[in-house]
Amino acid sequence: PCLYFSVFVFFLLGAQIRLVGSGSSQCSGRVEIYLRGAWGTVCDDGWDLPDATVVCRQLNCGTAWRAMQSAHFGQGSGNIWLDDLTCSGHESSLTECGHGGVGVQNCNHGEDAGVICSGSLIRLAGSGSTLCSGRVEVYHSGAWGTVCDDSWDLNDAKVVCRQLECGEALGATGNAAFGEGTGEIFLDDLACSGNEGSLAKCQHNGFKKHNCQHNEDAGVICSSAQIRLVGSGSTQCSGRVEIYLRGAWGTVCDDGWDLPDATVVCRQLNCGTAWRAMQSAHFGQGSGNIWLDDLTCSGHESSLTECGHGGVGVQNCNHGEDAGVICSGETHLLYQM
Numbered sequence: 001p002c003l004y005f006s007v008f009v010f011f012l013l014g015a016q017i018r019l020v021g022s023g024s025s026q027c028s029g030r031v032e033i034y035l036r037g038a039w040g041t042v043c044d045d046g047w048d049l050p051d052a053t054v055v056c057r058q059l060n061c062g063t064a065w066r067a068m069q070s071a072h073f074g075q076g077s078g079n080i081w082l083d084d085l086t087c088s089g090h091e092s093s094l095t096e097c098g099h100g101g102v103g104v105q106n107c108n109h110g111e112d113a114g115v116i117c118s119g120s121l122i123r124l125a126g127s128g129s130t131l132c133s134g135r136v137e138v139y140h141s142g143a144w145g146t147v148c149d150d151s152w153d154l155n156d157a158k159v160v161c162r163q164l165e166c167g168e169a170l171g172a173t174g175n176a177a178f179g180e181g182t183g184e185i186f187l188d189d190l191a192c193s194g195n196e197g198s199l200a201k202c203q204h205n206g207f208k209k210h211n212c213q214h215n216e217d218a219g220v221i222c223s224s225a226q227i228r229l230v231g232s233g234s235t236q237c238s239g240r241v242e243i244y245l246r247g248a249w250g251t252v253c254d255d256g257w258d259l260p261d262a263t264v265v266c267r268q269l270n271c272g273t274a275w276r277a278m279q280s281a282h283f284g285q286g287s288g289n290i291w292l293d294d295l296t297c298s299g300h301e302s303s304l305t306e307c308g309h310g311g312v313g314v315q316n317c318n319h320g321e322d323a324g325v326i327c328s329g330e331t332h333l334l335y336q337m
Helices: 049-058 154-163 259-268 328-335
Strands: 009-012 015-020 028-035 038-042 064-068 079-082 114-117 122-130 133-140 143-147 169-173 185-187 219-222 226-230 238-245 248-252 274-278 289-292 324-327
Touching: 015 049, 028 079, 049 064, 049 114, 122 154, 122 219, 133 185, 154 169, 154 219, 226 259, 238 289, 259 274, 259 324
Parallel strands: 038 079, 143 185, 248 289
Antiparallel strands: 009 015, 015 028, 028 038, 028 114, 064 114, 122 133, 133 143, 133 219, 169 219, 226 238, 238 248, 238 324, 274 324
16 A cells, blocks of 8 residues: 555655654654754744755655644644754755754744645555555545545546556456545545546545545555666666655665565566666665565566555665666676676
């Protein structure tokens, strides 16, 4: 499934940032920043959408939907590191924004700032789900809820797959094909054209207005996340494995990386069979995120995102451990090593 964790950490320009307190959503929560050897919060004095925009961009969580104030996601503890932030919205890191100085503030934790990013507003869950298939759930009014399958069709599924960057929509499922959800049913009678940027922009009856039960929960099957091979020069079927998730390309760690994992990559790229599963950044080190670690593919999956793993972005690696493959489409490389 699209596994979400309440804390997501991104390293940039020496400062770490994370979102805390939203439960299972990794792209909404209380903003915390790591400075001077400790995690601390941000005060909501002047906290607005441009400030939230920088946080969402820094965490690869899409666009900012709301800048939350008054400890909406609960009060933090310890230091309040930043106050009176004045971001333009174009900065690549929160530490690049104007502020009164690290630790200079006149706040208490009842004023802790938070964000809701577009990446937090939809997820796929349920029995048998993968990163790019499952029961559709949306985040609204502080809780996750499902979508009813009345009028649910491929145009609706296209919007979900696009929003999750999971490729093309292959199927729109109904009748709780991925299991019944719990809690609220937030949307019903959706009428998407297929071109909307998010499910919330489609026509519908209004949030919580429905005549459904959870045995009518809607789901999607998307083609998968994008994947590519990089670093082998002019070849197309060998290289460092990179996958596109949450708006950015990232690598795969070589912990447990083996021939069944490589087999899935070669199949997904129509590059024949897997000849070698390469470790230790054989094709050079990537940069940015390391999206997947501890993959456990059987070799029969049609997409790398269908394999078992610890969660998107959950890893204990560095780019010296980037995984690679050599597929049968590039067999001549075996004799050049």
